Amino acid sequence: MALIGYARVSTSDQELQPQLDALAAAGVDRVFAEHVSSTSTHRPQLAAALDYMQNRVGDVLVVVAIDRLSRSLIEFATLMERFDKEGLAFRSLTQPFDTSTPEGRMVTHLFAMFAQMERETISRRTRAGLESARAQGRVGGRPFVVTPDLLESVLHLKTLKKTHAEIAKALRISERSVSRAVAELRRAGSLS
Template sequence: MARYGYARISTDEQSHDPQLLELKREGLEEIITDTVSGRIPAMERPGMSVLLNRLGQGDSMVVARLDRLGRDTVDVMGLVRSLTENGVRVRILNIGIETGTPNGQLFLTILAGFAQFEREIIRERTRAGLEAARQAGKRLGRCPILTSRQKKHVCELRQAGRSLAEIAKIFRVSRSTIWRTVQCGR
C-alpha cells in the first residue's frame, strides 16, 4: 500500500514548491511532477502516465488541490473513476477528502462541478470584457508593425518593381508582413 504524491504546474514560470511542501508535510517521499497545462488529458501527461503505471490496488495518490488533477469535471471524474475501479484511493489535501468513502466521492463530484462552473464564468466575463472593449473602439491584439505611411511606401516600392525580400530588408520586417501589406493595398 504505497502512497504517491502528484504535483502539476501549467508553465515554467510557475513553481511546484507550494504543492511539494504540502505533499512532504503529508509524509510523502515519492512525488511525481508535471509541467503541463491542465487542458491536456491526464493520460497524456508524462508524469501522470508514469504515476498511473506505478499505482496498484490499495495504493493512494495524493494531490495538494483538486485542480491539479485536471481542468474539467469530465476529465477529473474519469480519472478518479478509473483509479477507484482499480482500487486506488485519491486524497485531496486542501479540501480533506479521500475517494475511498461514499462521502468523499459525493463531495469530490460536487466540487469538480463547481470548479468547472467557475472556469466557465471567468471565460464568459473575459468574452464580455473583450466585446465591451471592441464596442468602445479599442484595438485588441498586437500593435501594427508598420504605420499607415510605411504601408503606403511599401505599396509604392512594390509597384516600382522591388521584390518582397528587398522591401522587407528596408523596413526590417518579414517578407510575409510585406506580402500582407501589398495584398491589403490592392
C-alpha cells in the same frame, strides 16, 4: 498502500515548491511534478504517475488541491472512474476529498462540479471583457509585425502558386500570418 504525489503549476513563473513541501509533509512516497496548463491534453508527469500506479491496488494519488489535477468535470470523473476500476484512491490535502470512502467519492464529485462551474464563470467573464475591449477599439494579443523580408518571401511563394498552408510551413509562421501578409501585399498592389 503508497501515497503518490502529483504537483502542477500552469506557468513557468509559478513555483512548485509550496506544493512539493505540502506533499512531503503529507508523507507521499513519490512525487511527479510539472509546469503545464490543466487545459493541456499533454501532461507527461500526470501520465507517468498514472502509469506508475497501474496494477498497484490501494495506492492513493495525492494533490494539494483538486484544480492541480483537473479543472474539467469530465476528465476528473473519468479519472475517478478509472481509479475505482483499478482499486486506487484520490486525496486532496486542502479539500475534504478521499475517494476511499463512499462519502468522499460523493463530496469529490460535487466539488468537481463546482470547480467546473467556476472555470466556466471565469471564461464567460474573460470573453465579456474581451468583447467590451473590442467594442472600445482595443484588440488584445501579440501584434502582427510585417517585415519587408516576410512580405518578399510570401510574395515569392505566392507567385509559385503555393497554398497558405505550404507558405506557413515553409516560413514557420501561422496561416493567419500568411493571410495578413497576403492582404498587405494586395493593398500595396503587389498581388492581384
